[in-house]
Amino acid sequence: xxxxxxxxxxxxxxxxxxxxxxxxxxxxxxxxxxxxxxxxxxxxxxxxxxxxxxxxxxxxxxxxxxxxxxx
Amino acid sequence: xxxxxxxxxxxxxxxxxxxxxxxxxxxxxxxxxxxxxxxxxxxxxxxxxxxxxxxxxxxxxxxxxxxxxxxxxxxxxxxxxxxxxxxxxxxxxxxxxxxxxxxxxxxxxxxxxxxxxxxxxxxxxxxxxxxxxxxxxxxxxxxxxxxxxxxxxxxxxxxxxxxxxxxxxxxxxxxxxxxxxxxxxxxxxxxxxxxxxxxxxxxxxxxxxxxxxxxxxxxxxxxxxxxxxxxxxxxxxxxxxxxxxxxxxxxxxxxxxxxxxxxxxxxxxxxxxxxxxxxxxxxxxxxxxxxxxxxxxxxxxxxxxxxxxxxxxxxxxxxxxxxxxxxxx
Numbered sequence: 001x002x003x004x005x006x007x008x009x010x011x012x013x014x015x016x017x018x019x020x021x022x023x024x025x026x027x028x029x030x031x032x033x034x035x036x037x038x039x040x041x042x043x044x045x046x047x048x049x050x051x052x053x054x055x056x057x058x059x060x061x062x063x064x065x066x067x068x069x070x071x
Numbered sequence: 072x073x074x075x076x077x078x079x080x081x082x083x084x085x086x087x088x089x090x091x092x093x094x095x096x097x098x099x100x101x102x103x104x105x106x107x108x109x110x111x112x113x114x115x116x117x118x119x120x121x122x123x124x125x126x127x128x129x130x131x132x133x134x135x136x137x138x139x140x141x142x143x144x145x146x147x148x149x150x151x152x153x154x155x156x157x158x159x160x161x162x163x164x165x166x167x168x169x170x171x172x173x174x175x176x177x178x179x180x181x182x183x184x185x186x187x188x189x190x191x192x193x194x195x196x197x198x199x200x201x202x203x204x205x206x207x208x209x210x211x212x213x214x215x216x217x218x219x220x221x222x223x224x225x226x227x228x229x230x231x232x233x234x235x236x237x238x239x240x241x242x243x244x245x246x247x248x249x250x251x252x253x254x255x256x257x258x259x260x261x262x263x264x265x266x267x268x269x270x271x272x273x274x275x276x277x278x279x280x281x282x283x284x285x286x287x288x289x290x291x292x293x294x295x296x297x298x299x300x301x302x303x304x305x306x307x308x309x310x311x312x313x314x315x316x317x318x319x320x321x322x323x324x325x326x327x328x329x330x331x332x333x334x335x336x337x338x339x340x341x342x343x344x345x346x347x348x349x350x351x352x353x354x355x356x357x358x359x360x361x362x363x364x365x366x367x368x369x370x371x372x373x374x375x376x377x378x379x380x381x382x383x384x385x386x387x388x389x390x391x392x393x394x395x396x397x398x399x400x
Contacts, residue, residue, distance in 0.1 A: 036307040047193050052205070054193070054216045 005057070013060035014068040015042040015049075072110050079122040083129065083251050083285060089121045090281040094274060097121055099283060101145055102180040105188040114189070114198060129183070129285050132157065140289040144183030148237075149174075151182060161289065162399030163240035163297035163316050170301045171236050172308045183284040185237045186248070186264070187276060191310055192220065192231035201268050202228045217374040219312065222381055224337035225372060229267050232335045233275065238265065239316035239334035240299050242342060246289040252282035261287070265339040275338070295320055298394035301334075302383045311335050313383035315367070315391040319355070326350045331392070333367060336384050343367040346388055355396035357389075364389035 005012055018037040039056045041049045043066070049055050050066040060067065080086040091097045098117040100106055101124060109115045123129060129145040134156045142151065151157055152168040171177050171185070189195070194203035194211055203211040212220055212230040220230045241248075241261040248264045250257050264276055278284070297318040301311040314334035320327045331346040346367035353359040364385040371381045 034306065036305050038308075044197075046197050048197055048216070052211060052215060054218075 008057060010061045011070050012057050013064070013066070014070045015066075016040075016055060016057065016060045017042050073113070073116045075110075075117055076119040077122065078119060079125050081125045081127075083126055083283065086121055086123050086126060086283060087251060087253055087281055089119060090283075091119070092280055094272065094280045096280065099123055099187075102147065102176075102184045104176050104180040105184060109189060112196065112198070114196065123283060129283075136291060138288065139291040142182055142287045142289065144181060144186075144284045144286055146182045148177040148180050148182065148185065152177070160292040161240075161244065161297065163243060163299045163318065163395070164237065164289075166299040166301075166399075167236045167240040167314075167316065170299070170303070170311060170314070172306070176308070182237060182287060185235050186241075186284060186287075187278070188234050190231035190275065191234045195231060200271050201231065202271065213374060216376070218376040218379075220374055220377055221337045222368070222371040222373045222377055222384065223333070223341050224267060224339060225374065228269065229338045230374065231338055233265055233337065233339050234310055234335070235265075235340065236301075236311070236314070236334070238340040239314055239332040240297070241287060241289065242332045242340050243316040243318040243330045244289050244292065244295070244297060245318070245330065246287050248284055249286045249288060250278060250282045251285040252279060256285070258288075262340075262342060267338040292318075296395045296397075296399055298391050298399040300387050300391035300394055302387050313380055313387045315384070315387040317388070317391040317395040319350075319392070319395045321396075324354045325352055326355060329392075331363065331367060331388060333384055333388065336371075336380060343388070345369055350392065355392060357393070360389040360392040360396075363392055 016039055018039050040047055041055045043050050047055055053059060078089045080089060095115055097119040098106055098115055100120050100122040130143045132146055132154050133141045148168040148171050152165045157164055205211055221232050246261040247258050248261055250259060259277055266277055295318050299316040301314040303311045313336055316332045318330045329347045329350045331343045333341040346363040349363040349366040367388040368381050368385045373381055
């Protein structure tokens with residue numbers, strides 16, 4: 001679930017959502033990492049955040065106007 | 072999703088009579104892979120949904136040596152790509168259908184639905200229409216998140232890309248789309264079927280609100296080598312970043328004539344006559360294919376975040392040409 005957040009080097013907004021957040025699974029080390037996830041914002045429920053910019057793990061970091069601190 | 076009246080006609084005449092004269096009054100349901108998400112997002116709120124899946128006349132694939140391939144609009148993408156004739160003579164269609172992810176979509180989604188799907192632009196899907204603007208009237212695409220938007224045909228006001236996977240291949244194969252409406256059948260070439268909306272009340276095809284795509288006729292492909300090549304970011308459910316479909320008529324080892332069509336780079340599938348001219352009279356090799364690829368994007372005007380798509384379209388064109396020259400497989 002959280003392997004996406006490892007090695008990012010920055011915090012990710014508390015409002016970012018992606019499907020694999022919602023189930024328990026172990027990462028298969030034989031499958032190369034990919035960017036197959038689709039992200040959405042918990043506030044807008046869309047792929048664009050409240051500021052009209054795209055939601056993803058890179059964009060939704062401290063400094064963005066709508067950033068919410070992670071728990 | 073709003074409440075709606077549901078109709079399941081069994082003839083094309085009944086179906087047409089159930090459609091409205093204005094866009095949005097009624098919507099056509101076939102595979103439903105696009106319509107249901109549009110309805111859930113309140114991007115369309117029809118009073119009536121007309122399920123056309125029971126219309127037998129719009130089903131099935133037939134082949135005749137004289138008239139070519141006839142594909143019913145209700146044929147699923149899975150049926151299309153597993154049809155023996157399509158696999159043998161029209162690899163461009165198989166490759167395009169195979170690019171539609173996922174298996175569930177290919178099993179439910181139809182050929183007609185692929186042609187008529189609405190733009191995937193995230194501003195459009197957020198309810199901001201074809202020409203999204205901020206509160207000050209500034210264009211959101213030009214000044215915003217345009218990494219997946221058009222690099223060709225983007226002089227405005229629309230910047231989305233046509234989402235159809237099959238359209239480039241059908242245009243390359245010189246197909247015609249047969250449309251049924253209150254006055255009967257009318258034929259539209261696949262190339263002329265798609266239009267760039269200039270007004271919020273228009274749609275992305277020449278269809279009228281009370282017309283239905285009934286069937287697609289693809290001319291015999293004897294002697295026509297064809298292929299589709301897509302470049303994509305994800306292996307999972309997604310649309311290509313750029314695609315090219317090519318049909319080559321060879322005269323010995325040289326190209327007698329060709330049709331080169333790019334997908335996912337413009338508001339309509341983009342036929343490149345520059346690439347076709349670059350190929351004419353040449354033997355197909357890496358150099359000729361690369362030159363045609365360069366010609367295909369010579370008029371590209373990328374937006375602030377999508378210059379990378381120029382290179383993808385160039386390479387997709389080159390690889391589609393080489394693939395077609397090798398028989399399409």
